[in-house]
Amino acid sequence: xxxxxxxxxxxxxxxRRRALVASVxxxxxxxxxxAFAIGKxxxxxxxxxxxxxxxxxxxxxxxxxxxxxxxxxxxxMAIALSVGVGTVMALGRLSHRRVIRGLAxxxxxxxxxxxxxxxxxxxxxGLPALGIDVSKYWALVIGxxxxxxxxxxxxxxAGVLSLPRGQAEAAYAVGMTRxxxxxxxxxxxxxxxxxxxxxAQGVVVLKDTSYGFVIGYEELLRTGQFAxxxxxxxxxxxxxxxxxxxxxxxxxxxVAKWLEGRQARRYGKSAVAVxxxxxxxxxxx
Amino acid sequence: MQLSTITDNLDVYLxxxxxxxxxxxxxxxxxxxxGTVLATMRVSPVPSLRAGATVYVEILRxxxxxxxxxxxxxxxxxxxxxxRSFSFFTWAVLALALYHAAFxxxxxxxxxxxxxxxxxEAARSLGLTFxxxxxxxxxxxxxxxxxxPLGNILIxxxxxxxxxxxxxxxxxxxxxxxxxxxxxxxxxxxxxxxFFYLLLTLPTGLLVGKLERRTAFSR
Numbered sequence: 001x002x003x004x005x006x007x008x009x010x011x012x013x014x015x016r017r018r019a020l021v022a023s024v025x026x027x028x029x030x031x032x033x034x035a036f037a038i039g040k041x042x043x044x045x046x047x048x049x050x051x052x053x054x055x056x057x058x059x060x061x062x063x064x065x066x067x068x069x070x071x072x073x074x075x076x077m078a079i080a081l082s083v084g085v086g087t088v089m090a091l092g093r094l095s096h097r098r099v100i101r102g103l104a105x106x107x108x109x110x111x112x113x114x115x116x117x118x119x120x121x122x123x124x125x126g127l128p129a130l131g132i133d134v135s136k137y138w139a140l141v142i143g144x145x146x147x148x149x150x151x152x153x154x155x156x157x158a159g160v161l162s163l164p165r166g167q168a169e170a171a172y173a174v175g176m177t178r179x180x181x182x183x184x185x186x187x188x189x190x191x192x193x194x195x196x197x198x199x200a201q202g203v204v205v206l207k208d209t210s211y212g213f214v215i216g217y218e219e220l221l222r223t224g225q226f227a228x229x230x231x232x233x234x235x236x237x238x239x240x241x242x243x244x245x246x247x248x249x250x251x252x253x254x255v256a257k258w259l260e261g262r263q264a265r266r267y268g269k270s271a272v273a274v275x276x277x278x279x280x281x282x283x284x285x
Numbered sequence: 286m287q288l289s290t291i292t293d294n295l296d297v298y299l300x301x302x303x304x305x306x307x308x309x310x311x312x313x314x315x316x317x318x319x320g321t322v323l324a325t326m327r328v329s330p331v332p333s334l335r336a337g338a339t340v341y342v343e344i345l346r347x348x349x350x351x352x353x354x355x356x357x358x359x360x361x362x363x364x365x366x367x368x369r370s371f372s373f374f375t376w377a378v379l380a381l382a383l384y385h386a387a388f389x390x391x392x393x394x395x396x397x398x399x400x401x402x403x404x405x406e407a408a409r410s411l412g413l414t415f416x417x418x419x420x421x422x423x424x425x426x427x428x429x430x431x432x433x434p435l436g437n438i439l440i441x442x443x444x445x446x447x448x449x450x451x452x453x454x455x456x457x458x459x460x461x462x463x464x465x466x467x468x469x470x471x472x473x474x475x476x477x478x479x480f481f482y483l484l485l486t487l488p489t490g491l492l493v494g495k496l497e498r499r500t501a502f503s504r
Contacts, residue, residue: 011330019330027333044364113440113486114479115447117458125471129286207349214351214451221352235360242352249347 051233055240060227067223068244074137074219075206078144082205083198085145086152091182093157104153111150116208119143124215136217140209148205155197159190193267196260203252210245220244290473291480294464301460302481308377308446308456309485313439315382320389327394338390345387350448354380358452377449381442388438396431397423429500436493443485457481 011019041047054060092104111119120143127134127142134142163186171185191198213222220241228237291298326338345353358376362369371379400423408418450458461478465471 015330019332022331023333026331026337030333030337040364046363109487110479110483113444113490114482115444115458117447117450118461118475118478118482121458121461121465122475125465126475129471203347207347210349210351211451213355221349221355225355235356235363238352238356238360242348242356245349245352246344246347249349250343253343253347 046235051231051236054231055227055233055236060231063223063227064220064240064244067218067220067241068248070137070217070223071206071209071212071219071245072248074140074144074209074212074217075202078141078148078209079202079205081141081145082148082152085149087156087187089149089153090156090160091187093153094160096178108150108153111146112154114147116144116147117211117214119146120211120215122146136212136215139215140212140217140219143211144205144208147208148201151201151204152198155194155201156187156190158197159194160186162193163189193263196256196263199252199256199259203249203256206249206252207245286472286476287470288473290464290468290470291477294468294474294477297460297464298457298477298481301455301457301478302484304449304455304459305443305446305457305481305485308374308381308449308454309439309443311378312381312385312442312446315378316385316389316438316442319382319386320393323386323390324393324397327390328397342387342390345384346391348384350380350384350445351451353384354448354452373452373454374449377446377452377454380448381446384445385438385442388441389435392431392434392438393427396427396434399430400426432500433493433497436489436496440486440489440493443489444482 038047045051055064089104089108092100093108095101095104120140123134123139123141123143123146124136127139167185167189168181171181176184209219210221212219213225216222218226224237224241225234228234231237323338323341326334327342329335354377357380358373361376362371404422404426405418408422413421446456447458449456450462453459457478461474464474464477468474
């Protein structure tokens with residue numbers, strides 16, 4: 001089961017006993033750390049009921065629900081736009097026209113090299129300076145789209161390049177035009193192959209929506225900040241926010257993991273392996 | 286939009302640039318150390334340590350970095366001394382190290398797992414001990430696969446260090462907000478920030494790309 005076990009001899013009776021002892025000791029140390037942390041919370045009075053009551057009341061829960069909804073709304077729009085723009089940029093990078101290739105390449109290389117927070121600030125401060133007035137929601141969505149469309153472009157391009165050449169050649173051979181080949185043969189297969197990476201990058205978008213609190217967009221983190229400040233229980237509010245974000249992102253990560261397993265069964269391991277294209281979504285092999 | 290917005294505030298940007306460098310370096314160091322410990326735990330034959338490291342990785346890499354930074358910097362100080370006296374800079378470094386350690390752990394683990402078991406079996410059949418198998422056969426091969434992902438994590442860390450601005454620590458992004466407020470020329474101010482980030486991320490990206498091609502080999 002574990003990789004390393006196979007590099008040494010399988011554990012014998014003594015080795016197994018030693019692993020068991022180490023496991024019990026390790027569990028004690030880890031549980032001790034946890035108990036220490038909980039003790040620290042308790043002695044600082046942070047576990048007291050009244051610090052949680054208001055946050056977890058019906059009104060509090062409704063507020064967090066609104067924040068979560070705003071988070072999901074921004075993330076969904078940003079993902080949809082990023083995939084759209086990303087597809088265009090991926091095709092641009094694969095174009096046979098040098099000018100288009102150059103333009104798309106510059107777009108991708110520029111925006112994937114900048115922090116998404118900076119691009120969100122561009123949406124918030126930069127666009128109005130250009131005479132384009134946008135709401136906080138759109139400032140956030142546009143900032144996220146600029147960054148993530150560059151990453152999605154790279155993911156889709158890697159998917160296209162991973163296809164066997166015969167696919168496009170066969171399509172040309174039956175008389176399809178360049179556009180038809182891309183639209184009907186190459187892109188659908190590329191997207192289906194890269195689906196795990198696309199979903200994994202979706203988790204990154206979801207996480208990055210929390211930068212929206214910097215520009216005052218009322219997503220989950222901002223909601224938590226308000227709730228924490230008004231009830232004087234900031235620590236508790238932020239913990240609830242963290243748990244909320246982790247629950248949503250973890251679920252989506254599991255979807256990506258499941259898709260990855262399915263791809264590996266379907267196409268063999270090598271078909272899925274284009275690691276490092278997605279941004280910090282380390283493949284789970 | 287005027288170029289003088291950038292040139293007049295060069296010292297402001299440089300201060301932020303140094304801040305970003307410090308955050309990146311300390312964050313990288315911390316995440317490398319913690320990530321190595323976690324990876325060792327995850328591949329060890331000890332069930333409880335494996336479970337502990339798995340839980341850590343799943344929680345940290347699904348927690349948005351800004352949430353982590355704010356929770357650490359504004360939440361934890363409520364636990365009283367000595368935690369209360371940590372500076373925001375310390376919290377920023379801690380957030381970056383804790384967050385990226387999860388990714389470093391996964392990169393190292395998948396590196397070790399990518400070496401086929403046949404390699405270890407061959408080494409054992411030659412009579413090498415476990416230590417020799419690891420140090421002479423498995424780890425040198427794992428290292429080649431691990432360098433590019435670690436490089437990508439370093440680039441991501443450089444960009445993610447902008448999270449420091451959310452807790453008011455001096456870095457490029459935070460200084461840019463000053464320049465925007467000061468000059469009312471957001472476009473130039475943001476372009477200046479972009480320039481300084483590109484100065485860091487583009488060379489690293491080229492270097493990682495080169496390493497990726499050099500260490501690439503077929504199995």
